[in-house]
Amino acid sequence: MAADRVEIVEVGPRDGLQNEDRVLSVAEKIELIDRAVAAGVRRIEAVSFVNPKRVPQMAGAEEVMAGVDRGAGASYIGLVLNHRGLDRALAAGVDEVNVAIPASDGFCRRNQGCTVQEMLAAYDGIARAAAEAGMPVSVTVSTAFGCPFEGETAPERVVEVARRAAASGAVEIALADTIGVGVPRQVSDLVRRVGEVADGARLRCHFHNTRNTGYANALAAVESGVTVLDSSVGGFGGCPFAPNATGNIATEDLVYMLHRSGMETGTGLEALAELGEWLGVRLDKAPPALLGRAGGFPA
């Protein structure tokens, strides 16, 4: 049963930018974040505390967090993959940290330099330290719908990562279609299976529109009872290990679908569509989002 309200987690400043050729300045990142929050977004993956030598697009996380306008009361999320990242996140004053744990070893090795079991062990340590610091932790299960190196991801592996994440105190678990191969029936099935082991953790879903299934997947998630969805303004985003995996679902297009379906998000469609177009100019490419081009309806 679909909820009347869906919470959008804006991931444009992190997943949306991390694979782009053009690196935004700290001032541009701050403008992106502040404008998304002004458009009504109440949770935003603002920064990543990975090694900036490995992902130069994500440099300047501390400066970004110091510069954003915290007045609107939104929750700022930082991506963290290890203890060093957590320390930086705590020092920078984010409101939440998100840890990405792939469900497939092939992806985990290449993206995080370790096996899934090793990443789960690292996560346990991060979760303990975060709990001591009073910092909420969410876990994103990457490659939950398929892996660019291993092909199909067995649902049992996703369930196992989710179960371990919940056991170590994750307040929220996201199922991420990192390379955009999932279909709606897979979504319903995985949401049901993971819901059985989530142990009270909230479920979130994260879709890419690589093969035009992203919005149908979002709908399937909502129809399966998920109330939190990741999306990226303009629909930018990608994955360095899946070169054609461009495009998170776009916040403005998602919000269009949800609002016209009678669901609330608390965000303003027009401001989001303008922000997507603005970001396209900054990145010097046409946004995958269609709303900025086609316009809302009724006009």
Place this chain on the structure above:
Amino acid sequence: MAADRVEIVEVGPRDGLQNEDRVLSVAEKIELIDRAVAAGVRRIEAVSFVNPKRVPQMAGAEEVMAGVDRGAGASYIGLVLNHRGLDRALAAGVDEVNVAIPASDGFCRRNQGCTVQEMLAAYDGIARAAAEAGMPVSVTVSTAFGCPFEGETAPERVVEVARRAAASGAVEIALADTIGVGVPRQVSDLVRRVGEVADGARLRCHFHNTRNTGYANALAAVESGVTVLDSSVGGFGGCPFAPNATGNIATEDLVYMLHRSGMETGTGLEALAELGEWLGVRLDKAPPALLGRAGGFPA
């Protein structure tokens, strides 16, 4: 309840081409149709019998029908808007005719030069003559989800057009989101309402992906019991009266979603994706379809 099998009506040769700047030659149209049929499509909107002075892209319908390979047993559909068109369709030897009847007067006047009531009256005459000739007739209710000139389309108007279409013997009624503004809840609602007056006529749905809701709408239609969907190879298509309304849902992307959801279509994904790319070269523009770019999964 979703069916195990969904029938694809390939509309690329008609809706996909009718608004493109580049006009395909008769030989190119024949190749497009023959390749779609070779890829497993069993119904195809191959030609339009409108006045070629008004829609030059649709010229050569008779030559196209004379040139296609009828050996595979597919059903060839011709679009017809008046008696003259029906006479041409009968002479050209199509297997079915499709009549488009808008649900909004604003669109009907500009597209067809008459009111909806006048078009319904014309349709009655076409349907009688077609019945005498033993020619099956389907009706596409255009602007069923919204009109570029009038805004919202009241569901009651769609139901009324569908009721009249069924009463005059349409074997199939399509709900068409001509300008790509619909959302899944609207689909479920309209399918239910029209199903109540369809009087045994089969329901078909026709979606454009103008605002990235097209595939979610297709899913909603299938989940509501619809078993026939229009789509266009490469995702080309548009509407001259809605300049930004580019893009039917792409056959290859739709088939990817359906096949990976365990539904059969009888078509071959790889051949369709190649055909979408081929058409992009012919039209000198990148296909809105994403599958040709991203590749199937598993690879």
